[in-house]
Amino acid sequence: MLKVDVITLFPEMIEGAVSHGVLGQAVKSDLLSVKAHTPREFTEDKHRTVDDRPFGGGDGMIMLAEPLKKTIEKVQHNTSKVVYLSPQGRTLNAAIAKEFSKEEHLIFICGRYGGIDQRIINEYVDEELSIGDYVLSGGELGALVIIDALARFIPGVLGHGESAEKDSFSDGLLEQPNFTRPREFLGQDVPEVLVGGNHKVIGEWKDKVSALVTLKKRPDLFREYIKVETEKYNSLKKKKTAAP
Numbered sequence: 643m644l645k646v647d648v649i650t651l652f653p654e655m656i657e658g659a660v661s662h663g664v665l666g667q668a669v670k671s672d673l674l675s676v677k678a679h680t681p682r683e684f685t686e687d688k689h690r691t692v693d694d695r696p697f698g699g700g701d702g703m704i705m706l707a708e709p710l711k712k713t714i715e716k717v718q719h720n721t722s723k724v725v726y727l728s729p730q731g732r733t734l735n736a737a738i739a740k741e742f743s744k745e746e747h748l749i750f751i752c753g754r755y756g757g758i759d760q761r762i763i764n765e766y767v768d769e770e771l772s773i774g775d776y777v778l779s780g781g782e783l784g785a786l787v788i789i790d791a792l793a794r795f796i797p798g799v800l801g802h803g804e805s806a807e808k809d810s811f812s813d814g815l816l817e818q819p820n821f822t823r824p825r826e827f828l829g830q831d832v833p834e835v836l837v838g839g840n841h842k843v844i845g846e847w848k849d850k851v852s853a854l855v856t857l858k859k860r861p862d863l864f865r866e867y868i869k870v871e872t873e874k875y876n877s878l879k880k881k882k883t884a885a886p
């Protein structure tokens with residue numbers, strides 16, 4: 643079972659978010675463990691100080707190294723992967739979420755204010771990860787986005803037969819439009835093929851429309867998809883011609 647420890651000044655943000663929906667069910671079924679830990683627990687001054695002004699001046703406060711060090715060392719063991727949520731990291735995508743879902747133990751450090759003391763990054767952080775090119779008020783939302791995205795790749799988390807492998811992006815394409823009852827709404831009908839019951843034709847329709855949606859909305863993804871599929875085709879062809 644993948645164990646996730648989140649280091650944050652707001653544990654209740656994490657605990658609340660992972661007690662609902664698919665994540666809540668995954669935790670309840672022991673498919674995933676998510677615990678939150680606050681560095682404030684490791685402060686010794688009466689104001690329980692966790693941040694201070696940056697050397698060299700500048701806006702914002704920086705999270706102090708000592709409380710972070712104690713919190714990391716409380717949860718860390720030899721198979722831990724320590725990830726710092728920061729705009730300076732590589733940007734999350736489905737492939738990274740899938741990669742993370744295979745880890746044994748993830749420790750997410752959520753910065754607040756202007757970030758954390760660099761010496762913590764130098765000493766403990768295996769990689770920085772970003773959820774996008776913008777600065778948030780804290781890394782907690784980043785940690786939750788990653789936890790939600792990786793959980794879908796843990797077997798058993800999604801419903802029976804469902805899989806994140808079929809999610810948008812996982813196969814390189816966006817998903818086709820979805821419909822449910824009623825058959826007609828706002829003068830718009832559900833595509834006839836989807837109510838025809840022929841699963842082969844429905845599957846072909848979904849594949850075709852998924853490619854068209856991707857071409858229209860994300861031509862960059864579509865080009866990558868064509869490149870990957872062409873490489874797969876060529877290597878298959880090479881194997882066939884090489885086989886005796």
Ligand SMILES: Nc1nonc1C(=O)N[C@H]1C[C@@H]1c1ccc(S(N)(=O)=O)cc1
Nearest residue numbers: 727728729753757772773777778780784
């Ligand atoms: N984007 C993001 N994806 O995940 N976390 C993100 C984020 O903005 N976290 C901010 C609170 C913390 C932070 C961390 C690092 C820096 S710094 N000094 O490196 O610029 C600035 C702000």
